[in-house]
Amino acid sequence: MKKEQLLDMYYQMVLIRRVEEAAAELYQQGKIGGFLHLYIGQEAVSTGLVAARQPQDRIITAYRDHGVALNVGISARQVMAELLGKATGISKGKGGSMHMADVEKNFWGGHAIVGAHLPIAAGLALGDQYRGSDGVTICMFGDGATNIGYFHEALNLSKVWKLPVLWVCENNQYGMGTAVERASAVSEIRRKADGYAIPNMAIDGMNVMEVYETAQKALAHVRAAGPFLLEINTYRFRGHSMGDPERYRDKEEVARWQENDPIGIFRRWLLENEKASAETLDAIEARAAADTDDAIRFAETSPEPTLDELFKDIYVEANHG
Amino acid sequence: MAKITMRQAISQALWEEMERDENVFILGEEVGIWGGTYAVTKGFYDHFGEKRVRDTPIAEAVIVGAAIGAAMTGLRPIAEIMTINFAFSAMDHIVNEAAKMRAMFGGQMRVPMVIRTVSGGGRQLGATHSQTPDAVFAHFPGLKVVAPGTPYDAKGLLKAAIRSDDPVLFIEHATMYQVRGEVPEEEYLVPIGQSKIQRPGRDVTLAAYSKGLDLALKAAAQLAQEGIEAEVIDLRTLRPLDMQPIYQSLEKTNRLVVVEEGWKSYGVGAEIAARTQEEAFDLLDAPILRVAQKEVPLPYNSTLEQAALPQVVDVIAAVQEVLR
Ligand SMILES: Cc1ncc(C[n+]2csc(CCOP(=O)(O)OP(=O)(O)O)c2C)c(N)n1
Ligand SMILES: [Mg+2]
Numbered sequence: 001m002k003k004e005q006l007l008d009m010y011y012q013m014v015l016i017r018r019v020e021e022a023a024a025e026l027y028q029q030g031k032i033g034g035f036l037h038l039y040i041g042q043e044a045v046s047t048g049l050v051a052a053r054q055p056q057d058r059i060i061t062a063y064r065d066h067g068v069a070l071n072v073g074i075s076a077r078q079v080m081a082e083l084l085g086k087a088t089g090i091s092k093g094k095g096g097s098m099h100m101a102d103v104e105k106n107f108w109g110g111h112a113i114v115g116a117h118l119p120i121a122a123g124l125a126l127g128d129q130y131r132g133s134d135g136v137t138i139c140m141f142g143d144g145a146t147n148i149g150y151f152h153e154a155l156n157l158s159k160v161w162k163l164p165v166l167w168v169c170e171n172n173q174y175g176m177g178t179a180v181e182r183a184s185a186v187s188e189i190r191r192k193a194d195g196y197a198i199p200n201m202a203i204d205g206m207n208v209m210e211v212y213e214t215a216q217k218a219l220a221h222v223r224a225a226g227p228f229l230l231e232i233n234t235y236r237f238r239g240h241s242m243g244d245p246e247r248y249r250d251k252e253e254v255a256r257w258q259e260n261d262p263i264g265i266f267r268r269w270l271l272e273n274e275k276a277s278a279e280t281l282d283a284i285e286a287r288a289a290a291d292t293d294d295a296i297r298f299a300e301t302s303p304e305p306t307l308d309e310l311f312k313d314i315y316v317e318a319n320h321g
Numbered sequence: 322m323a324k325i326t327m328r329q330a331i332s333q334a335l336w337e338e339m340e341r342d343e344n345v346f347i348l349g350e351e352v353g354i355w356g357g358t359y360a361v362t363k364g365f366y367d368h369f370g371e372k373r374v375r376d377t378p379i380a381e382a383v384i385v386g387a388a389i390g391a392a393m394t395g396l397r398p399i400a401e402i403m404t405i406n407f408a409f410s411a412m413d414h415i416v417n418e419a420a421k422m423r424a425m426f427g428g429q430m431r432v433p434m435v436i437r438t439v440s441g442g443g444r445q446l447g448a449t450h451s452q453t454p455d456a457v458f459a460h461f462p463g464l465k466v467v468a469p470g471t472p473y474d475a476k477g478l479l480k481a482a483i484r485s486d487d488p489v490l491f492i493e494h495a496t497m498y499q500v501r502g503e504v505p506e507e508e509y510l511v512p513i514g515q516s517k518i519q520r521p522g523r524d525v526t527l528a529a530y531s532k533g534l535d536l537a538l539k540a541a542a543q544l545a546q547e548g549i550e551a552e553v554i555d556l557r558t559l560r561p562l563d564m565q566p567i568y569q570s571l572e573k574t575n576r577l578v579v580v581e582e583g584w585k586s587y588g589v590g591a592e593i594a595a596r597t598q599e600e601a602f603d604l605l606d607a608p609i610l611r612v613a614q615k616e617v618p619l620p621y622n623s624t625l626e627q628a629a630l631p632q633v634v635d636v637i638a639a640v641q642e643v644l645r
Contacts, residue, residue: 033445033623085445085622096447096621112449113407114379147378148410175379177355183378248354310617310625 001212006275007284009051009208013043013263014288016067019076022292023066023083023097027242031300032083035112036097039067041237044262045170046071048211049138052219056135058106058128060121062142063098064170064236065110072105076295086302092313093305106135114175115145118154118167125163136222138215140168144175146189155196155227162226166218167193169231170205176240177248193229205234206260209269234262322503330472330504331437331493332361334479335399337508339369342397345483348375349384349401349437358403359439359498381410385436389419389488392434397483402438405492406452419488420463432488435479440468441495441532441582442630448618451626453583455531456592458490459559465513466559468492470534472502474557477511485513494532494582516563518570522552525640526570526577528593530556533580533631536612540580540636551640559589567593568601575606576643580636585613610639 020038027036039046042064050059050071061068069079074090082089083097090100101109108124111117121139128135145151146169158165169189173180181187193200199221203214211232218228235257239246270276325333339345346369347362353376356363366374377384381402388400402408408415415436422432442451459466465487469475475493482489519534520541529537534555541551552570556562571577577597579590590611597609615629 034621035446035450085624091621093622094448094620094625096445098450099447099621112447113410116410144379148380149382150410176351176358178351178376178378182376245355247356304624305620305622307625307628310615310620310628314617 003275005051006270007280009047010266010270010281011284011288012071013047013208013266014285015076015291016043016047016070017263018288018292019070019079019295020066022296023080024238024242026083026296032097033085034096034098035063035241036083037064037241038236038238039064041257041262042170042172042205042234043067044208044211044266045205045232045234046140048208049140049168049215051212052215053136053138055106056133057219058108058124058135058137059140060108060117060124060137061110061140062114062117062145063110063112064142065098065100068107068140069100069102069110072102072107074100074102074105074107076291077298080295080299081302084299084302085304086299087305087309088298088302092309094309094313115141115148115150117141118145118150121165122154122157122163125158125165126161129161129164134223136164136166136219138166138168140170142175143169143171143173143180143189144178144183146192147183155193155198155229158227159196159198164222165227166215166222167198167227167229169229170234171231172234172236174240174248179248188231190229190231198227198229200229200231202231202233205232206262206265208262208266322505324501325472325504326498327472327475327493327500328359328361328498330476331479332363334476334483335362336365338480338483339373344395345397345399346373346375347399347401348377348388350377350379350403352376352401357401381407382414385411385414386418388434388436389414389422389432392432392488393422393430397433399435399437399483402436404450404495405438405440405454406450408436408438408458415458415464415490416461420461423487424463431486433486434488435482435491436488437491437493439495440492442614442619442626443496445621445623445626447621451619453532453614455492455559456583456588459589463488464560465489466492467513467557468531468559469557470529470531470555471519472500472504474511474555476504477509478513478557481510481513484510489513492531497532497535500535511557514558514561514563516554516556516558516566518552518566519555520551520553522550523573524550524576525552525643526567526574527551527553527580527636527640528556528567528577529553529580530559530589532582536631536633536636537580539633540640543633543637544640549640549644556589562592564593564596564600567597568604571597571601571604575604577605577609578612578636578639578643579609580612580631582631583614584616585611586616588613607643610643612636612639
């Protein structure tokens, strides 16, 4: 990979971290409402996946979507403005944290009903297959989502129709407060794909290079031969959403995972492999912090949507009540 | 009488019924170790243990489906569906199984099950997580649908629901857990299927339930300052729907406004207006008005969301309109 791309990945990971840390503070100040699910700790997953995709590859995910949003190139300004419910947000302030999308960037949304976007991903892939495009749909979802029927229906159909979907389970060890082994008959989630004869693999999601390289191979497989499932092991450093009392895990466990901070791991890798100097990486971190500050300023000074927006964008055609 | 919150009232009802009958158990997402997403079952897991307070996978269809099956064997499951928006993932089991099981087999089976769930907007949770689709569920014969508006009724109705031999959908409102009200120390039940006057009046009848009741009572208090006495009737149960208190009230007032949080089209107000004109047309001196949600998926932005949700001022405006 080119040095510029590596450094851009580093920038993206740090930007996600800074934007979300800021979002957590803005939430405490009451400037962000609703649910706020932070991606902190999981940045390597979406960063590696998005770096590996081609422009024609679609991506779709669940409500924990700030990472993908920033990776695909939605500006920090538009992300922050959406979090603050402003007219300048990527979803015009109507979606909030859980519902970011940018169709032009082939990002088909954060979706808030657990598992519900897996059948949709099958349909996106069907669209590409039908038209003869070689695009792949990357569908990300949590470990918890593999226990709902949607997962099984979608995987099965994708195999039967050889749909070009890369199924990506982000196994962050918990669905809300429920540990994987308390909810899933197999705790090695990739094995669920065996039931549908979908080739699969589990990898370390704290290492962005591993995610990137595996995703490239998996995407090539999907393009040539149909669905593949990647289980990417990771951990959310924060609660499920804001205000999670975290009774279900102990501080030592969190601390253990935090020693494997994906940003720290990537930084060391870049230094050890002489891809960048410490000064260069420091400068990137400073830029991410400055861009976050700029995004906050932009979002805070942006206008609220006007009341007539309420009735807009509900139907494509005229809405006659 | 002690004043307790809606959350405490619901929690007490569950606790008391579990102490009373060991066939009663809870299953659902995060009901155990987490203590319930809305903290209703906090402490239950430690007290009753994992046999009776069962954390489930995120799998609404099997939560409801397994509850139905267990109920058919004589247990009394309380299936918690984290919010009513996720009940759509279990819709087949609610509609095609729970509601039909008895009738379809000529009365051989019974499904003594409660589905507890949480409805309502106003918390900036966006389009999929803010719905008030209560009326949808009230459409199906075979299901009972209960939606209390006070802690007293919540406790009494939930206990009655748990003891009911039929499937009951018990709907709580996401923004009402802190609402306080008087609840007696001694045991009581509130029968399912009875509307009730929550505030007497003579000038206009407000029929409401759940969050709509809250709006109606606040509107009534303000209207009283202008000398307008609204009689507020709490439906409490959407199916079976008890219209008699509304008709009795109309004998005095001859004017009716229905207040609900859900969408207006095909809603609770539509049902009440239709029944009233079918069964009590002569009691009406003015068209029936409905106060309800604007016909849009709820947006995240708080100003827009509040503009879409019915407000106290909307109730007052409707009352003034029917009194003109
Ligand atoms: C159908 C449905 N049921 C329940 C919920 C509530 N809920 C939101 S996130 C979540 C946990 C999901 O866990 P997982 O899939 O592992 O994703 P993670 O949050 O860990 O990223 C639950 C239960 C929901 N949004 N949709
Ligand atoms: Mg998870």
